[in-house]
Amino acid sequence: MNTEALIQKAINKKIISFNKDRTRITYLLQNKTKSYKTEEIVQVDAYLKLIFDYNYPKENIKLFVPVKMGSDNREADIVVYSDKTHTKPLIVIECKKSDVSEAEYKQSVAQGFSYAVSIGADFVWATSNIKNEYYQVSKKYPQKHEEIANIPKLGGKVAAYKYAKNGNSDYFDLSIVSEDELTARFKQAHNALWGGGELNPSEAFDELDKLIFCKIWDERALRRTGEAYDFQIITESNNGEIDNQATLDNLAERIHKLYDKGKEKDPEVFKENIRLSPSRIKTVVEYLQHINLSATDLDSKGRAFETFMGSFFRGDFGQYFTPRPIVQFIVDALPITHESMVLDTSCGSGGFLLHALDKVRKEADEYYPDGIAIDGKKESAEHHNHWHDFAEKKLCGIEINEQIARTAKMNMIIHDDGHTNVIAADGLLPIDDIVVKNQNNEDVIIQQGITSLTQNTNFENNNFDFIITNPPFGSSIRQTEQAYMHQYSMAKKDLDWLKPNDKTKNRDNQSTEVLFIEKCHKYLKEGGYLAIVVPDGILTNSSLQYVRDNIEADYRIVAIVSMPQTAFSATGAGVKSSVMFLRKHTAQTTETIKAQKQSIKDDILGNTQFFKQLSDINTNKKTDIKNSIGFENTDNLEPEELNKTEAYKNWKKSVNEAYKSKIDNIKEKLNDKYLADKKSQLQDYDIFMAIAENIGYDATGKPTNNNELDFIGQELQRFIESLG
Incomplete structure (x- = not known):
């Protein structure tokens, strides 16, 4: 029986009573009133358990018992006697507040033991409600702490x-x-x-x-x-x-x-x-x-574990935790079912995976309402299999930090499975390397004599219906550090269509968020959805236009939902971010878009004869410099002497800058022309756009009563359903 049930029963039996705002409690048998907080809450719980769980008559129990300790007068919290006249002490109960430290708890044990020895009691119960220890007082000298599993019930023996x-x-x-x-x-x-x-x-x-x-x-x-x-x-x-x-x-x-x-x-x-x-x-x-x-209850124990994890990891590992309102918004907006293959490429502690599992569990509630486990009733096999098969076979996660990966697996275990599809690996590794790494781990396990292994065969390209993720951003991967970088197209510099004879070159480094966008594309099936948290620079920085061009070719942009600046402040991140919902194009659609873009560029170059203009401009520039056109050689210096003067160097620099500005102006006009033609010629479609200013919590992570993501999520869900 939980504490609240014990209290209600005790009130009904007129053992205790409370004032209106429940800040003070009265023990009716002794007619003593106390403030109801901290240690008193624990004391009430122990007192009522003695009566209702251990069956001791309330008349045999005395609270706030004076104990003479040498020259000091102390007070034992509770003493249980063998008789109603309180002549033979049986059990001393020492109560401490629930958040007592381990050292303080040990002191309470020693204190309770000293009381028991002083008054001649047989047993000691030290309790903080959260923790309980029981002792039998030895009859031999010196008396020692003989720990037992429990104090005896009324008339019973020590079990x-x-x-x-x-x-x-x-x-x-x-x-x-x-x-x-x-x-x-x-x-x-x-x-x-x-x-x-x-x-x-x-x-x-x-x-x-x-x-x-x-x-x-x-x-x-x-x-x-x-x-x-x-x-x-x-x-x-x-x-x-x-x-x-x-x-x-x-x-x-x-x-x-x-x-x-x-x-x-x-x-x-x-x-x-x-x-x-x-x-x-x-x-x-x-x-x-x-x-x-x-x-x-699954929700209760899941939230308890997540809260505990959050309190521990927030200092050093806050980046692994996406706030629950954002996770719930993303998962609720997507049409995930028990038949969906779902992946988080940077799963952290498993928040996205657990919300996806919860969504499928609720789906099971709809299909098998009579199979839900309520009030001790066993869950039906149909209900269990509906969500458990999804967790076991279709719900997958990758986490680079092995400790966090283990935590995600434990999180899934607490929620009743799915953990077998969480692996510890760099989510940016080529798929073959991830599989090899996993197999190597299994080989080690086999050598230890364990043969019951789970084969993670789901981690394949073109295999997932949904990827829901918040990848690490703000860091870069260098070409010299990771051999896999050459496999990413966005780790290479795009050819400049306005630069003749340009050649593809590797970038020195690339940000993790950009690489994850490309990696997720490889994992998704055609028509599959990616919901990813990205820094706003992906959407706005002019230097990242090539990233947006790649997204445009690879995905149908479904929605962009802007988060407030404080969305990740509580986890130590202050980068302004948005959630981007994308749907993978078919390979044919991607090739068509790329071909259309190239055709537009070719038409512009042909119609404007840009490369001829460029050649003419460079020729004119060389002629002007060679003939010193526009430069007054007042000293009539010879060319070899003239080239050394500061005046000539400054003039030559200004000529180069003037011609460069002329070329840049032409390039800018052509780029504007390209964007305009692309907009008019490529297929147009609607994009869901929203700005969320209040998302259910403040900058410290404290919950608020205003969460605009609830409404935005409902509208986005309808928008996605309309896409078919």
Whole structure:
């Protein structure tokens, strides 16, 4: 039972009450009123669990109990007694706020233990709600912390473990938690791993990912009702006494077995073994052992994981995260179905992929409304297969950063699969090199004795219906750094049609966003859609006209939607950007457009006899310079002496500039003529244009109540549908 349900039940049974704005709580049995915040929220939760989950009579429970500690007077948060007269203390409960640090939590354990020893209690429960530890007070001297799996229920014994499938009178079942609580658990577990300095935050993130992976595999394992889960603390004894070290070692052994089993089934997710010590493994298990990830609402656990990822990666890896409103706008506008092949060439943590999966899941809701899993009802096979086949076979991602790629795979696992089609590779590599790299990775895995492999055969040119992506921009790839650069036409300088005998040359470098536009064209089927976030320079810079010319030939421009300057400010990027929707032309259409453009250029050159004009101008220039026309040789110097004077050099420079200006003016007129003729002769079509000034969040990433992308997306969706 979750906290809110416990509170409502307690109010109905007149155990507690609140004031109108719920800022103060009254414990009716003791008639004590407290401010309802931080630690008090945790204390109320523990108090009500003792009554409703552990079945202790409320009369046996006392709050705010004075404890004499030497010369000091302290106060235990909660004490459970064996009797209503409060003569025999049984359990001391020490409560801390939910976001307590690991060091503070350990202090609360020591504090609760000292109270228990002082008053003669048998057990200690230290809780922050997010984390719980239970101890039995040793009867031998010196008294030591004997950790147990759980405190006993009323009239029960100390059980070796707490969680069993479906639960019973002695054990608890796993719980579905809220999005906020799940996010908090992820964050607290991560902070606990790196807070001590043994791991850096990045290493801690990887290790936490591995244990979440183990948790999911434990929940998926077949087990009968009443059987214990492996991902939990199970108390071990030696000669009748609790053995804390054996408890640690056996927990670590179970976790490693879960991990090995998961790696066998999903070898592409993690390559390295778990690096955590048994005590560190225990720390994470204590944060996650009681939650039911499988049964938690997909949206809630997905958002929780994304929120946790965002809080961790924002400092160093913000470029990998496209804000949710932009992702949702792009995916919702496109006609993606369960039959679509979908790719993100720079998938980051998998945001675009997950929204595409969510779209197909909603499609399954429409086709199989009776098959939706609600309130514990099992999802129908038809509903499951509809979206799962899409995730497994048609939803693909490429991510250059291996750590982020693993995170994307974990994100997909948490959303119930699709991760097998996320690969770690440079998205700009030729397709053959990507396939080879993947096969090499698999060869290594085979040598380790794992034969259950997923073949990523989807990464082929001309294979995808939709590419949805936000590629990295603002950086350049140099010809000298990447051997694949020569395979990109936009890594070469275009021939200048107004320059005689011009030859194709390689560019020294090219921006990543330009290369990704060309790469996506290769991956798309004819008629396939590309939705890509680009810096506005692609659309406006005169030096990038050749990029727009290539786009014009390769794609039908469907829509340009301008984002506000602050769209990516929260992730550390301030570049003004837009979302460009393109549809790949057939090869014949592209060749026709290129031929039409060349024909227009040829006609202009022929009609104006430009190259003859150019030759005549250059001849006249040489004649003027040779004969010093327009230069007054007042000193009657000989040519060889004249050439050395500053006056002559300045005059010659001005002549060159004058003739160059004359040529540039002619070229400008011819270019204008070309653009005008191209506009009149090439096929005309409508382009959806929109400017979004408010997109659901501000420059800090804080949500707002105004998202113009909702309306723009609906109109764009209708526009795309009209294209057929």
